[in-house]
Amino acid sequence: MKLELISFKLCPFVQRAIIILKKQKIDYDITFIxxxxxxxxxxxxxxxxxxxxxxxxxxxxFESSVISEFANDISENDLHPSDAIQKAKNRAWIQFSSTMFDDLFNLVTGDEETYAKAKESLFAKLKKVEAIKDTNTFFNGVDFAMIDAAFAPIFMRLSWxxxxxxxxxxxxxxNNLSAWSGAILAVDEVQDSVSEGIDDxxxxxxxxxxxxxSTLLVDE
Ligand SMILES: N[C@@H](CCC(=O)N[C@@H](CS)C(=O)NCC(=O)O)C(=O)O
Incomplete structure (x- = not known):
């Protein structure tokens, strides 16, 4: 099958799909627009x-979650948990995490009031994830899964x-999110999912x- 991913370098949704394509070792062309x-x-x-x-x-x-599921579906290795309840819970938390991109957008673009509200909203969500995340390396244990890819662009932007x-x-x-973030950001496919210099x-x-x-930036 010939695959071409139409992308934008800064897009966190693109990044989610790229991580799964790379994790599943699927060949694809990439076109940036x-x-x-x-x-x-x-x-x-x-x-x-x-x-x-x-x-x-x-x-x-179209839709990054569908593209990621498709990449998983055409692969031998399933990056979702096999248990139906666990898989449903993973998908639910993936959907929950997607709303954090609205917060991140408002954090980057908003005035002081919008920034404060977005920070409150984002951290209220992170608190909920912290409460259900355990001390396992990744969300489900020692193996990187779809849900870890979904959180990767969030943790990468927070770390930047x-x-x-x-x-x-x-x-x-x-504590749990900090350790989880560190584990996710250390994964090769996560590091390779963005172009060099994208942090700049x-x-x-x-x-x-x-x-x-922008008023909080410190000179590099
Ligand atoms: N729900 C979509 C969101 C994708 C999205 O917001 N992409 C942005 C770039 S990061 C975009 O294409 N924006 C252009 C537009 O909305 O017109 C998905 O998960 O694929």
Whole structure:
């Protein structure tokens, strides 16, 4: 099957799909576009106008969670737990985590009030995840799973922001999440899921947005 992932370098949803494709050792081509100024061919095939979009032969698959599930479905190794209840719980927490991207967007772009509300919202969610996460390396134990890929872009962006500021969004109060974040960010496929220098692009993006977060940046 010929696979082409239509992508945008800074997109956390693209990153989730890339991690699964890499973890499953699936061959694919990657094409970068700017979804804010998409080419006509993309507009013609994308129902939502959003990336990621996966072209599988002549078929179009959209929505990052569906692309990730598809990549898992066509692989021998299942990155979900086999137990139906555990799998459902993993999927539920993946969906729960997706709302954190709205918080991250508001944290990067918002004025002081929006930033404060977004931080409160994000940390209330992290607290809930901390309460159900145990001391296992990954979410389900020693093996990296779909849910670990789903959280990777969140932890990566939090670690960038903490590095760029005086730990403005430190998660050190959450012991289980801190350890889990460290384990996820050390995985090769997670590190390889972003282009080199993307952290600098993220820094520049924070500066360019001129939100409250840009006032917290410390010179590198
Ligand atoms: N629910 C979508 C969200 C994807 C998304 O928001 N992608 C952004 C880039 S990170 C995008 O394409 N934005 C352009 C737009 O919304 O017009 C998914 O999970 O694939």
């Amino acid at each position: 700017n979804p804010m100024d998409p080419p006509d061919w993309f507009k013609a095939i994308s129902p939502t106008g959003q990336v990621p979009l996966l072209k599988a032969n002549d078929e179009v698959i 922001i903490n590095e760029f500021t005086d730990n403005a969004l430190s998660i050190s109060e959450f 692009v993220y820094y520049s993006n924070i500066e360019a947005r001129e939100g409250h977060l």
